[in-house]
Structure formats: C-alpha cells, structure tokens
Amino acid sequence: MQVKSIYKQFYQKLILATSLLIIILSFIFYGYTKSTIYEELKDSLRADAELITKISKNSNTNTNNFSVITHNGINVDIIILKHVPQNPFTAYKIKKNNFMQILHPFDKEKNQYIKISKNIDSSIQMLNKIFNNLFLISLGGLIMVILYAFTVSKTLLKPIIQLTKKLSNMDENFLTQINKNNLPIEFHPLANSINSLTTRIETNIRFKKELFIGVAHELKTPLAVMKLKNEVTLMKEREPAKYKETLKLSVDQINDMNKMISSILDIGRAEGAQFEKAEELDLVQYLQRKTNDYRMLSAKKKIILTFFANVNHHEVFVQPTLLNQIIQNFVQNAIKFTPDDKAIAIRLEKIKNSTVISITDEGQGINEEIDLFAPFKRMGEESGAGLGLFLAKNASDALGATITLKNRTDGKTGCIATVILTNTPACKVS
Numbered sequence: 001m002q003v004k005s006i007y008k009q010f011y012q013k014l015i016l017a018t019s020l021l022i023i024i025l026s027f028i029f030y031g032y033t034k035s036t037i038y039e040e041l042k043d044s045l046r047a048d049a050e051l052i053t054k055i056s057k058n059s060n061t062n063t064n065n066f067s068v069i070t071h072n073g074i075n076v077d078i079i080i081l082k083h084v085p086q087n088p089f090t091a092y093k094i095k096k097n098n099f100m101q102i103l104h105p106f107d108k109e110k111n112q113y114i115k116i117s118k119n120i121d122s123s124i125q126m127l128n129k130i131f132n133n134l135f136l137i138s139l140g141g142l143i144m145v146i147l148y149a150f151t152v153s154k155t156l157l158k159p160i161i162q163l164t165k166k167l168s169n170m171d172e173n174f175l176t177q178i179n180k181n182n183l184p185i186e187f188h189p190l191a192n193s194i195n196s197l198t199t200r201i202e203t204n205i206r207f208k209k210e211l212f213i214g215v216a217h218e219l220k221t222p223l224a225v226m227k228l229k230n231e232v233t234l235m236k237e238r239e240p241a242k243y244k245e246t247l248k249l250s251v252d253q254i255n256d257m258n259k260m261i262s263s264i265l266d267i268g269r270a271e272g273a274q275f276e277k278a279e280e281l282d283l284v285q286y287l288q289r290k291t292n293d294y295r296m297l298s299a300k301k302k303i304i305l306t307f308f309a310n311v312n313h314h315e316v317f318v319q320p321t322l323l324n325q326i327i328q329n330f331v332q333n334a335i336k337f338t339p340d341d342k343a344i345a346i347r348l349e350k351i352k353n354s355t356v357i358s359i360t361d362e363g364q365g366i367n368e369e370i371d372l373f374a375p376f377k378r379m380g381e382e383s384g385a386g387l388g389l390f391l392a393k394n395a396s397d398a399l400g401a402t403i404t405l406k407n408r409t410d411g412k413t414g415c416i417a418t419v420i421l422t423n424t425p426a427c428k429v430s
Contacts, residue, residue, distance in 0.1 A: 322399045333417070
C-alpha cells in the first residue's frame with residue numbers, strides 16, 4: 001500500500017472539508033432563498049384572494065355575475081368544489097410557463113372557491129439567476145480554497161519539513177542544535193527534546209572515543225612495563241629474589257588490567273541494563289537496605305554511615321539496576337576518599353514531582369574544574385580505573401535522572417553527590 005505524504009494528506013483533507021462546507025452552505029442559502037420567495041408569493045396570493053372575497057361579498061357578487069379578472073399574468077375565477085383541498089396552494093407548469101394558484105373559500109355553504117392563478121416565471125428566473133451566481137461564487141470559492149489549502153499546508157508543515165531536513169542531515173560527525181527562533185512555539189518542546197538528545201549523543205560519542213583511546217592507553221602501559229621488566233631480567237642470570245620481584249610486578253600489572261577489563265565489562269552490562277523494565281520500588285526501604293549493606297564496607301575504616309528521609313514511604317517506578325549503579329558508585333567513592341573515624345550521610349528528600357538523593361562525605365573534596373564523569377578521570381592517589389563516575393553518568397542518562405558532584409558549602413571539607421529523579425518515562429515518581 002502506497003503511503004501518501006503528510007503534505008498531500010493535509011491539503012486534500014482541507015480541500016475536501018472546506019468544499020463540503022461551501023456546498024452545504026450554498027444549498028442552505030439557496031433553499032432558504034427559494035422558500036422565502038415562495039412564501040412571499042403565497043402571501044401575495046392569499047392577500048389578493050382575501051381582498052377579492054371581501055369586495056365581492058360587499059357587492060353581492062355570485063357565480064352568475066362574477067367577472068373573471070386577468071391582469072399581468074394573474075387569472076381570477078370562482079369555482080365550485082365538492083371536496084375541500086387540504087393544501088390551498090398548487091404549483092404547476094404549462095409548456096414553458098410556471099404558475100402558482102390558490103383556492104380560497106368564497107361561500108362555504110355553496111362550496112364556492114375563488115381560484116387565483118399567477119404566472120411566476122419571473123420569480124423562477126430570479127431563482128435561477130441566484131443559483132447560477134451562487135454556483136459561480138462557490139466555484140470561485142473552491143478555487144480559492146485549493147490555493148489556500150496549498151499555502152496553509154506549506155506554511156504549517158514548514159517547521160516539520162525543517163526538522164526533518166535537519167535530522168536527516170545529522171550523523172555522528174555532524175550533530176548540531178536546532179534553532180528554535182524560526183519555529184512556532186508549539187514545536188519548542190520537540191526542539192528541546194531533540195537538542196537534549198543530540199547533546200546526549202554527542203557527549204556519549206565523545207566519551208566513547210575517549211574510552212577507547214583510554215582503554216588502549218591504560219592496557220598498553222602495563223604491558224610495556226611488564227615487557228621491559230621481563231626483558232631486563234632475562235638479559236643475564238640473576239638472583240631468585242630478582243625473578244620473584246619481576247613476577248610480582250607482572251602479577252600486580254595483570255591485576256590492574258583485570259580491574260580495567262572488569263570496568264569495561266561493567267559498561268557493557270550498564271548499556272544492557274538500559275532496556276531493563278521499570279519496577280515499582282519503595283525508595284525509602286531500598287535505601288535503608290542499601291545503607292545497611294554499605295555499613296559492612298564503612299566499618300573497616302570506622303566510618304559512621306547514616307540514612308535520613310523526609311518521608312516514611314516513597315513509591316517510584318524505576319529501573320533498579322541503573323539506580324543501584326549510581327548509588328553504589330557514589331557511596332563506594334565516599335567511603336574510599338573519606339578518612340577513618342569520619343561520617344557519611346545518605347539523604348532522601350521528596351520534592352513535589354521529583355526526588356533528591358544525596359551522599360555527603362567528609363573527604364578531601366574535588367576539583368570542580370575537572371569533568372570527573374569523563375572516562376579515566378581519577379581523583380586523588382586512590383587506585384582505580386577511573387570509569388566509575390562514567391558508568392554512573394551513563395546510568396543516569398538512561399534513567400532520565402540528573403547527577404552532580406560538588407564540594408560542600410557548609411564550611412566542612414568533602415563533597416556532595418546528588419541524584420535527582422524526575423517524572424520521566426524511565427523513572428516515574430508517584
């Protein structure tokens with residue numbers, strides 16, 4: 001089945017609808033005009049009949065001395081009828097002439113009626129002229145409707161065509177923002193969504209390129225170190241302790257590469273989790289349970305981990321795997337960079353149609369000029385692949401959430417990691 005373009009469908013439906021409207025209005029106008037003219041003719045005949053009856057009775061006129069009147073196409077006569085007609089008016093045609101007659105009671109006891117016949121050719125001709133003029137006006141209106149339909153269709157579809165051309169010319173090497181200034185205000189939400197999606201795609205492509213380059217660099221460096229160390233060790237006979245040192249270095253480098261590969265696999269699993277079905281989740285109970293699990297890690301550094309919420313229960317529709325990736329990464333980073341005997345606070349705050357989850361630590365803080373959500377961005381001297389926050393950012397984008405990482409502003413050292421869940425198809429706050 002051939003699918004018509006939206007442009008053709010629009011102007012065809014507009015022409016059809018407007019044409020039907022013009023035809024219906026034309027018939028209504030013609031019918032009303034015809035009815036009005038015929039009513040005037042009937043009123044005129046009725047008035048003539050009443051006048052003739054009144055004059056004739058005053059002069060004691062009867063069928064013997066009743067004179068037939070013929071004047072300007074009007075014939076008057078008196079007749080006797082055995083059956084009283086239900087409709088006193090009759091329209092008929094003789095050859096090419098049109099007539100209308102009325103039977104008006106003259107003497108009911110004698111069944112006498114006055115018959116007045118009037119030639120209505122002039123009225124019919126006037127109706128025909130009205131019909132012809134109406135037809136020409138409707139035809140002209142139809143032509144104007146066709147031109148109007150084409151013009152309006154192009155005008156209304158111009159923003160859609162503009163968006164279509166813009167999107168059709170985009171690829172991973174050419175991603176541009178849509179200018180809303182030339183679009184009607186009704187298309188601004190769509191343009192905002194497309195611009196937001198374009199930004200996400202551009203960021204994702206940039207981060208993926210950085211990821212591939214970073215993976216190659218991060219894996220190439222330990223391989224080069226192991227190769228050089230082994231080559232130096234094999235250049236001559238050495239003591240067993242030197243061989244053990246070389247092997248220990250190789251094992252350490254392999255462990256680091258294993259961590260890197262595990263992080264890369266986590267990225268793959270995170271992308272798969274984007275298609276996970278959203279579930280109804282009590283966020284308060286979920287975070288309480290997670291807080292109890294994280295206390296096992298914080299206890300090793302004697303860090304006090306607490307949880308606060310401004311509601312007792314809070315039901316949301318969310319993809320649990322994606323949410324867990326964000327929360328787990330933030331809490332593990334907080335524990336990693338918080339000194340011993342300090343505190344970490346997890347807070348949940350429900351605000352109208354959004355939910356804010358924050359993790360506040362007492363660590364050394366961060367350099368806010370660095371994009372820590374980019375791949376292989378490390379903070380401090382702690383070990384790691386530098387992919388944790390990159391994973392968290394990807395998960396938040398898939399979840400329709402917003403995450404931030406900023407230093408504390410209450411005079412204490414440390415930072416605040418924030419997750420804002422909004423009412424989106426992927427994450428619905430009830």
